[in-house]
Amino acid sequence: MTMIKSNAEQIVTRIQQSCDKVSRDVQEVCPIIVTKNRMNEEIQEVYSLGFRHFAENRVEKLLERQKAFSQEDIVWHLIGPLQKRKVKQIVNQIQYFHAIDRLSIMEEIDKRLDSPLKCFLEVNVSGEESKHGFKTSEVFEAYEVAKQYSNIQIIGLMTMAPFEANDEAIRNYFRELKEVSKKLQSTSTLKLSMGMSQDYPIAIEEGSHFIRIGTAWFE
Structure with missing residues (x-):
């Protein structure tokens, strides 16, 4: 068994365990493979293991990946x-924009x-100056403004916890995003994009639907 296959099995197991812990259906959670700096x-x-959702954080790199994987x-x-x-280079080449x-x-x-693009509003829950995104107090205005654009389909909210935060703090950041999403919801249920290699089990327990995992697949 290769390291990647072993890592993938561990990730799938941890996703299932996290879902079981809070009585969630594992089908609600979509693991995204972040391909940054990978061969x-x-x-x-x-891909050969059956995973189909892939991500990059830079336009040029994503377009390069698409040329290699058609x-x-x-x-x-x-x-x-x-x-x-x-914007014009990329928005018609992707299915989801998280930021x-x-x-x-x-x-x-x-x-x-x-055509309409599934998008997330990025929320800077932790308030770090180095991070992009709306403040939690700004999300409601942003959500309303987005409604005037017919091609922008806001399906949820995205955030990142501080890398150095402990588990309790991470849980609180994810929980706060979930609370914000609850206040926004009307006729449709908003999705949450939160959780990376170091904290995706906590994110799942707090309601994440899309987990953005990079190094955990490969190292």
Whole structure:
């Protein structure tokens, strides 16, 4: 058994255990393979194991991956910040965008889209200056503003916990995002994109639907 296959089995097991712990259906959780800095051979092995959701945090890198992996069943996620000048290059090449982090990017995205794009509002729950995203107090305005754009389909909220935070703090950050999403929900249920290699079990326990895992697959 290769290291990647062993890692994948461990991730699947931990996802199931986390779901069982809080009585969630494992089908509610979508693991995303973050391919940043990985070799194409590594990505091909994960694909061969049956995983289909892949992500990059930079436009150029995602477009490079798409050239290397043209399989039609791959679902592409852009999970990093997007500059206005790069919007037209990427928005019609992806199925999900996880990082609407400011009001000013919405009009450009909407204008460049050929069809609706599933998007998340990025929320800086921890308040770190180094992180992008709306403050929790700004999310409600952003959610309302997004409604005026027919091609932007806000399906949920995204956040990242501080890397150095302990488990209790991480849980509190994820729990706060879930509470914000509950206040926003009306006719539709919003999804949560939270959890990475170091904290995805906690994220699942706190309601995450999309977990963005990178190094845990490969190292």
